[in-house]
Amino acid sequence: MEQGSAREGVRPAYAPGAFSRAPADGRTRECRVPEQARVERAGVERAGVERAGVERAGVERPGGRPADGEQARGEHTHSEPPAPRVVQRHSVRGQILDALRAALVDGELVPGQVYSAPALGARFGVSATPVREAMQRLAVEGAVEVVPNRGFRVSERGPRELAELAEVRALIEVPVMLGLARTVPAHRWCGLRPLAEATVTAAAVGDRAAYAESDRAFHRAVLTLSGNEQLVAVADELHRRSQWPLVSGPATRRADLLADASEHTALLDALVSQDLAVVQALVREHFAGADR
Template identity: 40%
Template sequence: MALAGGSLRRMSLRDQALSVLREALVTGDLAPGEVYSAASLATGFGVSTSPVREAMLALVDEGLLEALPNRGFRVVSFTEQDFAEIFELRMMLEVPGVGRAAELGVGDRVERLSQLVDLIEKTAEERDLAGNLQADRDFHILLLEATGNRRLVDSVAVLRDQTRLHNLRSLTADGDLADSAAEHRPLLDAVLRGDRTLAEKLMRRHLSHIPGDWSKRGPDA
């Protein structure tokens, strides 16, 4: 099976396979309930099986795929309770995390954060869902890195990937993608001003869209 993303050439093959597979989860090219083999995906990428298998095992560790002995890997299907727990955890971790970043300052990350806000807005305008979600992920993870808490960053990264596990293409159809994108610049401004209270308020509002996004994922999610 060939997925969007082209051949794997730069960075380590394992890391690039991981990036392409994450995108495939978001776009629905890898669908919940279906079984995929590392060998067939590797053939589509034009690489050996090993780096693709390593990438898929990493996604197993993150709770996005499950390994099926002698069969391959299956995309995890989440229940409504799973979604509720993920949302609650993200509220518990990301809201105070962003507040802490505002309190401590983001150091030399200002330029990159500003570039990511520009990219989030640009990809939303172009209705590039995969590009937008990647830029969104990079922005929020980079913000949290300012806290200096590696375990917080790692935990949120996994939760954010689980949030995006299912196809969210409907976001591009009704303007929600643009509305969400527009919330990043005020958030960054609040963080850069060191306004913890406002940063937490804006982050809480930003995350409040998640249940609505999930409700649009459709009957096949």
Template identity: 40%
Template sequence: MSVGDPMTPVLPSFSARRNLREEIIETLRAAVISGQLRPGVVYSAPSLAEQFGVSSTPVREAMLDLVREGLVEAVRNKGFRVTELSEQDLDDITHLRALIEIPTVRRIAEDGVDPAVVERLRPLAAGIEDAARRQDLIAHVAIDMEFHLTLLGLTGNSYLVETVRSLRSRSRIYGLSILAAHDQLVPSSQEHAELLDLIEAGDTDGAEELMRRHMGHVRGIWAGESGAEQH
């Protein structure tokens, strides 16, 4: 994969970042989910490492972790290829996520959340919106993942959180670039702050309805332009 290849994703440099391997795994996972790394294209660890500004070793280790997660597959003597999901796969993932996340958010609102905890989530909500405004799709997906998993973590159920993490990781939302191009990504991103307002107010019906609407965006955008145009 050459640097001039149109399929080459724009990746950040992590030369000065802590927890390098985890940062790389998080970014590569987000690149897969957002479609910046596309199925059918073979990506080599050295070429990705060059974009990160690091050695090949942590990138190769990160990609092997994603192999174990089922997000990519190793291509012998060449690199790694993103696994492709069918429309049915993506529908099933979205359906399962909705079954778990929507009622869980309602229960969190019912149980009540310490305002101090809500305030700790607000920077993540702001970060999602900021990434949307900058059209940084990889950062948008990564922060969005952190926000929702942190919110679900308020249940104290680590199995639930890990299940949703796996489902979200397997998702594909290729339409993000289309939404960004049509200035539709920011309004969707603003729903995170609105959700926190509803939870803090104890508005269970409002929180459930917003989460249902928020989840409804997923099925509309994963497929790309045709889905994005519906929202």
């Protein structure tokens, strides 16, 4: 970005090649200014406009550094303030997306019901724009369907879809976990203990939204040990979809959450001890219970 000069017509007091390059041996070589440049500079100094004219015109000082307060032509500076609207909008959209996902898991957004962006915006105290953007994301994930001129309908799912999701998750995760049980050292599994305990904490208070997040975090951490990022992304998306409520289905009971959470801690114990038979039984039981 180029700053304007205080005076028009002031020419830079140097010519191409005026400042010599450093020698190959790394020693500093004296910078010599041609005679014509020295004469021009002397004239500028006598006129008292060295800073007002030459420096403001963007003349570099010896060594290639602009004078204090200057900005080189075309140079980007990090002092420029960011666009607050963009940052704020993305922040709000992310918060609304998290809130809508929690509302889906908790059953506050009822399957089959249509919700408008303005109405949800009023509920969350924001404009309709971030709500609409978040809902578009949920539509891509399959959580809602776009209803033209009305809003978004929460997708209706039956037990069959939930069972199919559990089957696909088992096909992906069970062999991976069994393979990891044979190769991952015990101390790596111990590092996942806080994630397993977080699921127990959320289940104990019956917080379905918090349990859903901690449950996925635990499974992501386990699968991440495989080093396959694509597998982790696919499995996490399937896991998220399996957490949406069924149409006219009963709310998840605290006892069910506690049972699932206890399987996480038991699985870690088996992985630490490398008890493959127990690992296989627990993993298959965990996914068999995922469709209940």
